[in-house]
Amino acid sequence: MASFYDELIKFDWERVSERIQSKNDRDVRAALENRRCTLDDFMALVSPAAASHLPAIKNRSSQLTKRRFGNVIQMYVPMYLSNECTNICTYCGFSLNNQIKRLTLNEHEILQEAHAIKQMGFDHVLLVSGESPRNVGVDYFLTALHLLRPHFSNIALEVQPLDEEEYRILQAAGLHSVLVYQETYNQENYRKHHLKGKKANYRHRLETPDRLGRAEVHKIGLGILIGLEDWRTDAFFMAAHLSYLRRKYWKTRFSVSFPRLRPAEGMLEPKVVMSESELKQLICAFRLFDENLELSLSTRERAAFRDEAINIGITSVSAGSRTDPGGYSTSSGALKQFEIDDNRTPQEVASAIRSKGFEVVWKDWDRAFDAGINATGT
Amino acid sequence: MELKIADRSFASRLFLGTGKFSSNEAMRQAVQASGSQLVTVALKRVRMQDRQDNLLAHLEIEGVSLLPNTSGTRTAREAVFAANLAREALETNWIKLEIHPDPNYLLPDPIETFEAAKTLVQQGFIVLPYVGADAPLCKRLEDVGVQAVMPLGAPIGSNRGLETRAMLEIIIEQSGVPVIVDAGLGAPSHACQALEMGAAAVLVNTAIAVSSDPTSMAIAFKEAVHAGRRAYEARLAHVSSYAAASSPQTEF
Numbered sequence: 001m002a003s004f005y006d007e008l009i010k011f012d013w014e015r016v017s018e019r020i021q022s023k024n025d026r027d028v029r030a031a032l033e034n035r036r037c038t039l040d041d042f043m044a045l046v047s048p049a050a051a052s053h054l055p056a057i058k059n060r061s062s063q064l065t066k067r068r069f070g071n072v073i074q075m076y077v078p079m080y081l082s083n084e085c086t087n088i089c090t091y092c093g094f095s096l097n098n099q100i101k102r103l104t105l106n107e108h109e110i111l112q113e114a115h116a117i118k119q120m121g122f123d124h125v126l127l128v129s130g131e132s133p134r135n136v137g138v139d140y141f142l143t144a145l146h147l148l149r150p151h152f153s154n155i156a157l158e159v160q161p162l163d164e165e166e167y168r169i170l171q172a173a174g175l176h177s178v179l180v181y182q183e184t185y186n187q188e189n190y191r192k193h194h195l196k197g198k199k200a201n202y203r204h205r206l207e208t209p210d211r212l213g214r215a216e217v218h219k220i221g222l223g224i225l226i227g228l229e230d231w232r233t234d235a236f237f238m239a240a241h242l243s244y245l246r247r248k249y250w251k252t253r254f255s256v257s258f259p260r261l262r263p264a265e266g267m268l269e270p271k272v273v274m275s276e277s278e279l280k281q282l283i284c285a286f287r288l289f290d291e292n293l294e295l296s297l298s299t300r301e302r303a304a305f306r307d308e309a310i311n312i313g314i315t316s317v318s319a320g321s322r323t324d325p326g327g328y329s330t331s332s333g334a335l336k337q338f339e340i341d342d343n344r345t346p347q348e349v350a351s352a353i354r355s356k357g358f359e360v361v362w363k364d365w366d367r368a369f370d371a372g373i374n375a376t377g378t
Numbered sequence: 379m380e381l382k383i384a385d386r387s388f389a390s391r392l393f394l395g396t397g398k399f400s401s402n403e404a405m406r407q408a409v410q411a412s413g414s415q416l417v418t419v420a421l422k423r424v425r426m427q428d429r430q431d432n433l434l435a436h437l438e439i440e441g442v443s444l445l446p447n448t449s450g451t452r453t454a455r456e457a458v459f460a461a462n463l464a465r466e467a468l469e470t471n472w473i474k475l476e477i478h479p480d481p482n483y484l485l486p487d488p489i490e491t492f493e494a495a496k497t498l499v500q501q502g503f504i505v506l507p508y509v510g511a512d513a514p515l516c517k518r519l520e521d522v523g524v525q526a527v528m529p530l531g532a533p534i535g536s537n538r539g540l541e542t543r544a545m546l547e548i549i550i551e552q553s554g555v556p557v558i559v560d561a562g563l564g565a566p567s568h569a570c571q572a573l574e575m576g577a578a579a580v581l582v583n584t585a586i587a588v589s590s591d592p593t594s595m596a597i598a599f600k601e602a603v604h605a606g607r608r609a610y611e612a613r614l615a616h617v618s619s620y621a622a623a624s625s626p627q628t629e630f
Contacts, residue, residue, distance in 0.1 A: 070398020253481035
């Protein structure tokens, strides 16, 4: 079946890198002036030449975001279901070769976590797991959805890639969005970061958003792990991916995240270091590229940076996150996937957002809409 | 003359959307300042099981009715389901039918909208469908019993004004139900033009919510709508390609 892979192979990583590096001031100014930002404009916006235009880029990004999304910020929180994982990945705390305490939440523990999260005020939840399909597969996710659906208006999933039919089944049970990050689009080096396990299959992962699009899942989240490879080139490929998906799956909404590699137990140092100012540039570049795109920022970033980012294009943030399964209701001692930097409580984050002139939105979906879908099959 | 939709009369021809405001308080003040008597509220933003919902609490304003919308639904089936939920939770049988499977430009799906409108009218709803500026579709909707039509001036939130003007003129000319121009109105002058053309009302959200002073902008829209309607009722002068002296010298 046709997929983004057919598009991807038309681009050569090195050539794209060179083209980005060769962009100059004039290209950046043109990109800022064009009403429709093309992939070529996007190259200029993520290029080193754009750094000196950051104030103008931030302004434009801020205006576009306000017009499209208004003065509101969406809140969500991750719930880690399991840190069991059969993959060996060089950057991840859940990697199989890490000698850590493994834990998969049982039904009782899932509900306990739900209760703790609800107490914090959240209504949108992102379920996260490692890749361990035998214990944590579609049946497990179905159970989790059944348990959690009465408690949350919006449920998203960030787990191993699944099949189209599996996504349909989960969607009928109330799944709203799926996040699947390619980590890096550099096919050659992808192998060096993903040494063992199913995640080592680059193409299978790359084609996941196509399967999600065909299954008509409401929202697809894309991401690259910044630090693995040259972020400018990776960003270009993600923009190309987005542009392909947008055209092909017209009913789907898209979001993009910007995780920067953070210290995790026994893990490697980032190969490429990105500054905060470069991260701002990247956020704005995506906003200019697609004004309808949801841009999300996690607690990996420090508080002051996050408070500023909502002014330049970010539309949804997590808060109070724990990246260890069971972390909200107990201190399980299970290993975290990564360290978080913004340790404020959700209420503290919310009041910081309000003080910047934004309304904090906890609920922007309703189970009723999913019930409609569900009713189709019954 | 007052605007009448179904069994209700409206002195104000400005309807407001309640999204995108920087706070619920800012929204409440803008609604009050606008003089609007009908405001839309997205079901997905409301905790329908919760009487203490913060958004709804801020919309308890004397003389202002709520018009729940089905934004977020992609199919007729989902919209009908959502409308029924709204009827129960908000105790109103008015529904702004909004089905836009395209999440980017939020353009309404004519086929799903038509199907849902048919069902909802049969179920006793007062249906106000958000549609493209498509005259035959508006007539078809009127035929199945909707109480108003809400064609767009431009894509939602685009602030581009009456880009569909030629089509809106036809819709207004043909319509047997009130035509409410919805979406894309970015400036009070756009709203004024819509009323001058004979639109029964306009619905505005982004232009007010995202302005740096929503209350002042709400007042500006209120005055523009008023002026536009007055001009319509007073019959606008014909546009001519020839000069005509404003004080004709007929004495000679």
